[in-house]
Amino acid sequence: MTCRRTSLGPSATVFTCGRSDRSAKDLPTCSNCGAANARQICQFELTGSKTGQCCNKPLCRTCVKRAVTDRDLCPPHYKLIMQSSGRQAADKACRGETDENMPVATKSSD
Numbered sequence: 466m467t468c469r470r471t472s473l474g475p476s477a478t479v480f481t482c483g484r485s486d487r488s489a490k491d492l493p494t495c496s497n498c499g500a501a502n503a504r505q506i507c508q509f510e511l512t513g514s515k516t517g518q519c520c521n522k523p524l525c526r527t528c529v530k531r532a533v534t535d536r537d538l539c540p541p542h543y544k545l546i547m548q549s550s551g552r553q554a555a556d557k558a559c560r561g562e563t564d565e566n567m568p569v570a571t572k573s574s575d
Contacts, residue, residue, distance in 0.1 A: 471502075496522035497540055505529045509542035 468482040495503040503523035511518050522539045530543035538546065 493523040495525040495528050497524060497528040500525040500527070502526075505537045507539040507542055508536040509538050509546075 468480055471479045471481065473479055492501060493503045494501050496507075503525050505524045505526070507520035507522040507524060507529075509520040511520060520539060520542060524537065524539055528540060530538045530540060532538050532543055532546045
């Protein structure tokens with residue numbers, strides 16, 4: 466059985482033990498920062514000629530982003546999702562539609 470020590474910061478360390486001979490050097494590198502411990506992938510659904518496929522860029526724990534879609538995303542796709550959801554919320558507000566998570570401004574009757 467092999468054990469691997471992973472530092473998660475100045476006060477946290479994780480020990481992972483298992484029967485696998487696979488080490489961190491066998492993992493793909495993060496497409497964002499180049500770290501050698503990419504354990505997650507971007508789950509952004511592509512459109513156009515790649516409809517039905519996902520981005521699948523390998524990501525380390527530091528670079529992966531979690532969006533309102535509850536999917537792991539690379540930083541560029543996270544930014545795209547957040548900009549898109551912000552525009553949709555603004556459009557709803559302009560049309561007078563309400564969103565549970567967005568306060569609605571009302572005119573005072575002064």
